[in-house]
Amino acid sequence: MPKQEMPSGALTLLIxxxxxxxxxxxxxxxxxxxxxxxxxxxxEEGALYPALQKLLLNGWATAxxxxxxxxxxxxxxxxxxAGLQQLDDELSAYHRVHxxxxxxxxxx
Amino acid sequence: xxxxxxxxxxxxxxxxxxxxxxxxxxFHREMAVRHGGMPLGNALHLxxxxxxxxxxxxxERLGQDLRYALRMLRKSPGFTLAAVLMLAIGxxxxxxxxxxxxxxxxxxxNVREPATLLRFxxxxxxxxxxxxxxxxxxxxxxxxxxxxxxxxxxxxxxxVEAASQVDPKPLPVNFVTANFFRxxxxxxxFGRVFDPARxxxxxxxxxxxxxxxxxxxxxxxDPSVIGQTLRLNGQPATIIGVAAVDFSGLGQxxxxxxxxxxxxxxxxxxxxxxxxxxxxxxxxxxxxxGRLAPGQNxxxxxxxxxxxxxxxxxxxxxxxxxxxxxxxxxxxxxxxMITGGRRGTGAEKGDPVYAIFALAGCLTLLIxxxxxxxxxxxxxxxxxxxxxxxxIRTAIGAGAGRLIRQLFTESLLLALMGAVAGLGxxxxxxxxxxxxxxxxxxxxxxxxWRVAAFALxxxxxxxxxxxxxxxxxxxxxxxxxxxxxxxxxAAQVAASCILLIVAGLLGRALNHxxxxxxxxxxxxxxxxxxxxxRDSYTPAKAQxxxxxLTAQLRxxxxxxxxxxxxxxxxxxxxxxxxxxxxxxxxxxxxxxxDAQFLPTMRIPLLRGRNLKPGDxxxxxxxxxxxxxxxxxxxxxxxxxxxxEGYTVVGIAGSVNAIKFGEADSVQAYLPMQAADAPxxxxxxRTVASPRDIAHSIPATVRALDPNLTPDxxxxxxxxxxxxxxxxxxxxxxxxxxxxxxxLACLGIxxxxxxxxxxxxxxxxxxxxLGARPAQVLAVVLRQFTVPVGIGLLIGVAxxxxxxxxxxxxxxxxxxxxxxxxxxxxxxxxITAALSAILPARRALKVDPLTALRHD
Numbered sequence: 016m017p018k019q020e021m022p023s024g025a026l027t028l029l030i031x032x033x034x035x036x037x038x039x040x041x042x043x044x045x046x047x048x049x050x051x052x053x054x055x056x057x058x059e060e061g062a063l064y065p066a067l068q069k070l071l072l073n074g075w076a077t078a079x080x081x082x083x084x085x086x087x088x089x090x091x092x093x094x095x096x097a098g099l100q101q102l103d104d105e106l107s108a109y110h111r112v113h114x115x116x117x118x119x120x121x122x123x
Numbered sequence: 124x125x126x127x128x129x130x131x132x133x134x135x136x137x138x139x140x141x142x143x144x145x146x147x148x149x150f151h152r153e154m155a156v157r158h159g160g161m162p163l164g165n166a167l168h169l170x171x172x173x174x175x176x177x178x179x180x181x182x183e184r185l186g187q188d189l190r191y192a193l194r195m196l197r198k199s200p201g202f203t204l205a206a207v208l209m210l211a212i213g214x215x216x217x218x219x220x221x222x223x224x225x226x227x228x229x230x231x232x233n234v235r236e237p238a239t240l241l242r243f244x245x246x247x248x249x250x251x252x253x254x255x256x257x258x259x260x261x262x263x264x265x266x267x268x269x270x271x272x273x274x275x276x277x278x279x280x281x282x283v284e285a286a287s288q289v290d291p292k293p294l295p296v297n298f299v300t301a302n303f304f305r306x307x308x309x310x311x312x313f314g315r316v317f318d319p320a321r322x323x324x325x326x327x328x329x330x331x332x333x334x335x336x337x338x339x340x341x342x343x344x345d346p347s348v349i350g351q352t353l354r355l356n357g358q359p360a361t362i363i364g365v366a367a368v369d370f371s372g373l374g375q376x377x378x379x380x381x382x383x384x385x386x387x388x389x390x391x392x393x394x395x396x397x398x399x400x401x402x403x404x405x406x407x408x409x410x411x412x413g414r415l416a417p418g419q420n421x422x423x424x425x426x427x428x429x430x431x432x433x434x435x436x437x438x439x440x441x442x443x444x445x446x447x448x449x450x451x452x453x454x455x456x457x458x459x460m461i462t463g464g465r466r467g468t469g470a471e472k473g474d475p476v477y478a479i480f481a482l483a484g485c486l487t488l489l490i491x492x493x494x495x496x497x498x499x500x501x502x503x504x505x506x507x508x509x510x511x512x513x514x515i516r517t518a519i520g521a522g523a524g525r526l527i528r529q530l531f532t533e534s535l536l537l538a539l540m541g542a543v544a545g546l547g548x549x550x551x552x553x554x555x556x557x558x559x560x561x562x563x564x565x566x567x568x569x570x571x572w573r574v575a576a577f578a579l580x581x582x583x584x585x586x587x588x589x590x591x592x593x594x595x596x597x598x599x600x601x602x603x604x605x606x607x608x609x610x611x612x613a614a615q616v617a618a619s620c621i622l623l624i625v626a627g628l629l630g631r632a633l634n635h636x637x638x639x640x641x642x643x644x645x646x647x648x649x650x651x652x653x654x655x656x657r658d659s660y661t662p663a664k665a666q667x668x669x670x671x672l673t674a675q676l677r678x679x680x681x682x683x684x685x686x687x688x689x690x691x692x693x694x695x696x697x698x699x700x701x702x703x704x705x706x707x708x709x710x711x712x713x714x715x716x717d718a719q720f721l722p723t724m725r726i727p728l729l730r731g732r733n734l735k736p737g738d739x740x741x742x743x744x745x746x747x748x749x750x751x752x753x754x755x756x757x758x759x760x761x762x763x764x765x766x767e768g769y770t771v772v773g774i775a776g777s778v779n780a781i782k783f784g785e786a787d788s789v790q791a792y793l794p795m796q797a798a799d800a801p802x803x804x805x806x807x808r809t810v811a812s813p814r815d816i817a818h819s820i821p822a823t824v825r826a827l828d829p830n831l832t833p834d835x836x837x838x839x840x841x842x843x844x845x846x847x848x849x850x851x852x853x854x855x856x857x858x859x860x861x862x863x864x865x866l867a868c869l870g871i872x873x874x875x876x877x878x879x880x881x882x883x884x885x886x887x888x889x890x891x892l893g894a895r896p897a898q899v900l901a902v903v904l905r906q907f908t909v910p911v912g913i914g915l916l917i918g919v920a921x922x923x924x925x926x927x928x929x930x931x932x933x934x935x936x937x938x939x940x941x942x943x944x945x946x947x948x949x950x951x952x953i954t955a956a957l958s959a960i961l962p963a964r965r966a967l968k969v970d971p972l973t974a975l976r977h978d
Contacts, residue, residue, distance in 0.1 A: 035859055041147050042154040060151055064144070070178035072129055078143070085157070089150045090143060 026058070026066050026111060031094065031102040034076060038093035040083060041067060067092060075101045130165050133177045144173055165929070170393050184525075188532035195533060202505065203537070206498050211548050212862060213494030214581045216487040221577045222568050224480045227457045229573055232371045233565055235308025239415040239457025240373075241270075241424060244452075247444030252466035254408035256384070256442060257399050258376045260496045262435050262761065263411070263449075264300075269424040270402040270413035272306045272814045277386055277409045278375040280654075281831045284354035285341060285545045293832045294337070294381040296355065297374050298398075304332070306414055309372065312338075314349040314364030329360040329388050335368040336563050337381040356830065360384065371565040377457055379563040394830050395660070402442035440916020468700050482928055486625065486859055489618040491581065493863045495588035496615035497870035502534065504877040505607050527594045534590025542582035546570060549578075550732045552739065608874070609910040615870050616914025616951070617921060619863035623947040624922035625929065626860035629853040631943050632933040636805030637846055642778035643692055644725040645838035647683075648808050650691050651676070651818045652834040653824050655801040665800035668827065670894040673805060675823055681811030686723030687795065687803045689715040692778060694804065694843040700791075702764055704752050711748060711765075712778075714786060715795045721775055731759050731773030738794040742769035747777040748789035769793065784867075806838075813837055864951070868958035871907075876962035879903055886966050887974020896967050901974060904959060915948060922947075 033039065033047045044067075045058040070076040075098030078090040095101070133140055146509045148166055174180065196203040231237035244253040257275065264273040280293035299322040304316035316332055333348065340350050352359050366372070366383070374380060386409070389395045395932070398408075413424060428449035448544055452459060458476055506513075516526060555570040570578075592607040653672065655665045669687065676685045690696045690713070698713040714720075718734050721743070742763050749771075750757035769791075771889035778790055795803070809816050817835050824833040879886075886899055894902075926938035936943075 040150065042151045045151075060148070061172060064148065064173040067147075067174050068144075068173045072133075072176055073126065074129060083150065085153070087150060087153070088146070090147055109471060 024105075025109075026062060027069065028102075028105045029056075030063075030066060030070065031075065031098060031105065034092055034094045035102060038079070038081070040081070040089045040091050044092070046096070069095040070098065073097075073101075128176060130179070132180055132802055134182070134530050137179070137535060141170070141174070144170055154298055184528070185532065188529045188639040189505070189536065191529065192533040196536065201855075202501065203540075206537050207502065207540045207544055209494045209498055209866060210538060210582075210585060211544035212866070213491035213585065214542050214545025214578060215548030215552065216490050216573065216859065216862075217484070217581055218546055218570075218578055219552045220480070220483045220487050222549060222553055222570060224484075225571065225573050225577075226566060226568065227461075227476060228480075229456075230571060231455045232457060233369050234371060234373070235306070236414075238453075240454035240459075241413045241415060241421055241451040242454035242459040243411050243413060243428065243449045245444065246448045248446055249468045250444060251468075252408075254410050256402045256437075257401040257409050258439075259432070259435060259443065260409050260411050261399075263413075263428055263431055266431055266434075267413070267424075267427060269416055269419040269427045271416040272302055272371065272414040272648070274303055274412045274414075275386060275409040276300075276303070276374050276411075277389065278380065279389075279393065279500060280832070280834075281355045281392060282357070283381065284352075284357070286353075286676070291343075293834070295378070296331075296392075297372070297377075297380040297383050298386040298392075299383050301385050301387065303383065304366075304370075305374065307370075309370040310367045311364040312367050313346050314362070316364050316366065317383070317385055319825065322372055323387055323393050325387045325390075325470050327385065327388065329358065329391055330363045331355070331360050331382045331384045332364045332366055333382045334372075334379045334563075335366055335370070336379045336561075338365045341381075354395070355384070355921070358392050360392070362518075368564040369567070371457075371563070373410075373454070374460060375410065376461055377563065378561075391589035391690070402439040412459075413451070425449060425451055476618070478928065482925075485925060486622060486856060489622050490859055490863050490866075492588070492618040493615050493622075493866045493870075495585045496611045496618065497589075497866050497873075498537075498585075499589040499592060499609060499611040500615075500870050500874050502589060502613070503596065504873065506530070506593050506596065507881075522769060530594035530706070531586070534594065535586045538582040538586035538590070541585070542578045545581070546575070546578045563691055565956040612871070612874065612907065612910040613914035613917065615867045616911050616955070617918035619860070619867040620915055620918025620947065620951055621922040621925060622856070622860040623951055624944055625926060626853070626856045627943040628926055628929065628933060628936065628938060628940060628945045629849075629856050631940060632936040633846070633849050633853045635936050636818045636849065640779075641692075642726060642776055645693060645842050647810070647813055648806055648838040649813050649820065650694060650722065650836050650838055650841070651807060651820055651824070652694075653805075653831055654834060655803075655831070660801045662797050662800045666797065669800055669803055669805070671827060672824065675827075676805060676807055676820070679816060679819070679823070681809050682809045683810050684719055684723045685808070686720035686806045687717040688720050688806060689795070689799050689802055689804070691804050691806055691838075693838055693845060700765060707752055709748075709789060712790045713793065714790065715793050715799050717795055720806065721792070723806050725808075726778060727776040729774045729776060731771070733773055734792060734794050738772075740767075740769050741772040741794060743773040743775050743792040744771055745775055745777040745790040748791060750773050751789060763791065813839075814955075864954060867951075868954050871955055872962055874959040875907070875959045876965070878906065878925065879962055879966045882966075883969055883974045886969045887971040891975070899966050900960075900963055903963050907959065915951070919944060919948065 029048050030044055033044055033051070041063060045060075045063055048056050048058050067076070067078075068091070070079060074095060075093045077095055078092050080088060081091040083089045098117065148169060152166070154941075171180075206957070220292060234240070243255075245251060245255055255275075257277070260273065260275045263270075264275070267273060277298040279296055279298065281296040283290045283294045299317070301317045301319045301321075304311075305319060309316060311332065317330075321327060322330060327483060331353070333342075336350065338344060346365075348362050349364065351362050353362060354360070371377075372379070372383070384392065386399070389398055415421070415424060426449065429447070430441055432447040432449065436445075436447065461476070513526065521529075550568055550570055557566065557568060592611070596607050635728075651672075655668060660668060673685045673687065676682060690698050700711045700713045702709055702711065716734065718736060721728060721733055728743070731743070734741055734743055742765075744752075744758065744763065752758065752763075753761060758771050758774060761771050763771050775790070775792065777787065777788070807813075807816070807820070814837065817837055820835045821833050824831050882903065886902065889902065922944070923939055926933075930938050
């Protein structure tokens with residue numbers, strides 16, 4: 016499977032989006048994005064964990080201790096109200112840019 | 124919760140956060156392995172990357188660097204001690220100078236709301252004066268609206284009798300308005316201070332408040348003095364209080380008076396005083412400070428006093444000057460106290476305080492430069508020795524930036540340690556100086572935030588000076604620290620060369636001043652000031668008194684002649700007139716004298732005649748003045764352009780030392796006027812020992828009027844006192860020069876020793892091939908000739924430039940005096956050569972066989 020370059024800034028958007036459905040631990044976030052993208056997007060740990068720290072820093076997510084499916088203590092990340100707002104903002108921005116790009120691609 | 128708060132919280136719980144992150148990654152790896160996924164990358168690196176997001180990495184690295192730097196410094200205590208000591212000296216001398224500047228200029232006095240205090244002086248069209256007639260001050264005080272209070276201070280010397288013992292010398296007593304303590308927030312240590320309600324009236328009980336220092340010295344800090352009676356000029360007064368030790372007051376100079384008394388009772392203590400009633404500026408007058416009323420500014424106050432002065436001039440058209448202004452300056456600083464009672468005509472001279480401090484600052488910065496240059500060389504040598512360590516660090520992935528940061532952190536740590544030690548050293552030096560010179564208690568060199576900030580700034584500057592170059596050089600892993608080392612050597616040489624030259628110039632000037640002929644003979648002359656002005660004699664009565672006194676003085680056996688003058692040489696009175704000749708300003712030292720003055724002082728009359736009794740518009744001018752005003756023509760018979768004009772009747776020899784520090788001083792001697800009589804001083808030339816005759820003079824004066832306290836002094840004592848300031852300056856600069864020289868020699872010694880160590884192998888080969896000792900020495904030392912030569916050139920040039928500002932203190936020695944420059948350069952070269960030869964000799968002892976096996 017060829018590696019796909021992630022557009023810059025898109026990773027935060029994707030993490031926010033998959034957390035929208037509920038709290039997840041780091042590995043599950045990567046797995047979920049991988050699965051939902053039909054195995055196209057592969058999230059590197061080197062990108063995932065710094066991005067998660069950024070979410071914590073900006074107050075978009077919190078990390079709480081929970082028990083994993085393998086019965087191990089691990090932190091679950093969940094969206095805060097500020098994170099939800101951020102998701103909305105980034106989504107509408109993304110849609111606007113995406114629409115604009117589509118328009119250019121279709122008509123040019 | 125804001126972003127910053129979260130960052131801070133992260134910082135506080137850093138360790139837990141890090142563990143959490145570690146757990147996350149561990150879990151991730153377990154899961155990946157379980158699902159047969161990709162192996163994780165470098166976990167440590169990943170953790171660092173993630174932590175980066177919180178923006179605290181710099182702090183962690185700084186902590187690492189500091190810990191490492193501490194370890195390195197602990198590992199070589201000798202180096203650390205030497206470095207801190209050098210920096211402590213370099214920073215310490217600067218801290219001492221800056222602290223003094225801070226005390227004089229920057230730090231507000233310890234009085235209530237110093238920011239709203241203004242000091243006023245008088246400025247007419249041609250005249251200026253820093254004291255006002257009391258009636259003028261009182262008029263301002265009664266009518267001002269822009270000032271909420273006006274404080275007047277009259278500084279006098281008064282004979283004090285306490286506990287039935289008369290002090291041998293008159294003591295300084297400040298007569299002040301009764302609001303003095305209340306307005307300045309001055310509290311009493313014991314008893315009470317003046318109360319405007321009780322002490323303002325001219326009929327109030329005569330009382331005094333003792334200054335803390337005088338109370339300690341004279342009464343042994345005895346609290347029971349309150350209520351005791353002492354006598355000022357024979358008049359009893361009650362001691363009502365002792366001022367607090369930290370109360371600075373306001374007055375003339377930073378030296379404390381012995382006591383304060385209400386100005387309303389000044390006529391009681393000083394018989395016949397006209398201070399409170401005489402509106403003319405001839406009486407001693409008062410210095411005034413004003414407190415700005417709320418919402419007012421200095422401009423408004425000046426405008427109001429200008430208008431008030433014009434109003435008062437209608438009442439006293441002679442005493443108040445035409446278009447008299449009252450310029451203000453900030454009054455809440457020690458500088459406002461050192462202007463004293465200056466007066467004169469023409470433009471005012473700028474305050475010399477700043478120039479003196481600028482010069483002192485330049486010289487002490489040079490010491491710091493030498494210390495830094497020295498330390499820089501040491502660090503360079505060390506950095507070469509640490510090449511192995513640096514190589515290892517580079518090999519395991521440290522970038523150049525990271526290495527430079529780490530090395531610079533070490534320098535910074537050293538500099539900070541040096542600054543702390545320097546702060547202690549500088550303050551200790553000031554304390555010792557103050558203790559030796561009886562400075563009042565409130566003039567306290569305890570460092571404030573400005574001094575602390577200055578020390579910190581000096582530390583940063585020196586860290587950059589001595590640490591940045593070696594750090595950059597090592598960080599870039601150059602193999603030969605050539606240029607940087609040469610620059611450092613040149614800088615050291617230049618700086619210590621400047622200090623040596625300046626010290627040499629000052630020393631030579633001092634030598635010249637104490638041995639050269641000042642243009643008059645002072646060793647056999649006694650100056651007698653009967654202080655009639657203070658006792659408020661009228662001019663006519665004073666004239667009669669002076670005539671009797673001179674006759675009696677002349678009758679003393681062993682007295683050769685007696686002359687009279689308003690401003691005798693070496694006295695504390697100078698009268699300056701500024702005139703313009705062809706657009707060139709000349710500051711003339713004016714004197715009003717009788718016919719006996721010139722012969723008594725042995726000032727030779729070169730041409731023409733002396734002043735004679737009855738002269739009114741005749742003037743004798745000095746040879747130097749004649750040459751300046753009429754460079755080509757003969758001055759005799761010309762009209763001298765001062766006031767309404769005087770006819771030049773004689774030309775006298777120039778006097779060089781009326782005021783030290785002015786090589787090209789010019790004098791004019793005018794006939795005395797009737798109004799001068801109360802302020803005349805008598806100069807007594809003796810054949811016999813002047814000391815013996817001086818002892819009998821006070822009795823002679825008191826026999827004529829028992830209320831007088833004459834000031835009698837040998838001119839030779841005044842002369843020595845005059846030189847004392849110059850002696851201190853010379854001593855201080857010589858010590859600085861010595862320190863710089865010592866530092867520079869140590870630096871050269873270290874650098875040469877290092878160079879010898881570096882080239883042992885090469886020297887061994889040369890010797891094996893038959894090189895003679897001189898050739899070996901040349902090899903070792905040749906590399907230093909260029910930087911030392913350049914440093915000397917820069918030093919000589921800079922000293923020539925810098926010493927321009929010294930010209931006023933060189934007593935007529937040129938600031939480009941060749942002998943001094945040659946001497947300083949020679950001294951430097953000799954000591955430098957000695958300190959270079961010492962380690963270089965080791966090169967001669969190199970055993971070729973050992974050297975070749977070396978390494």
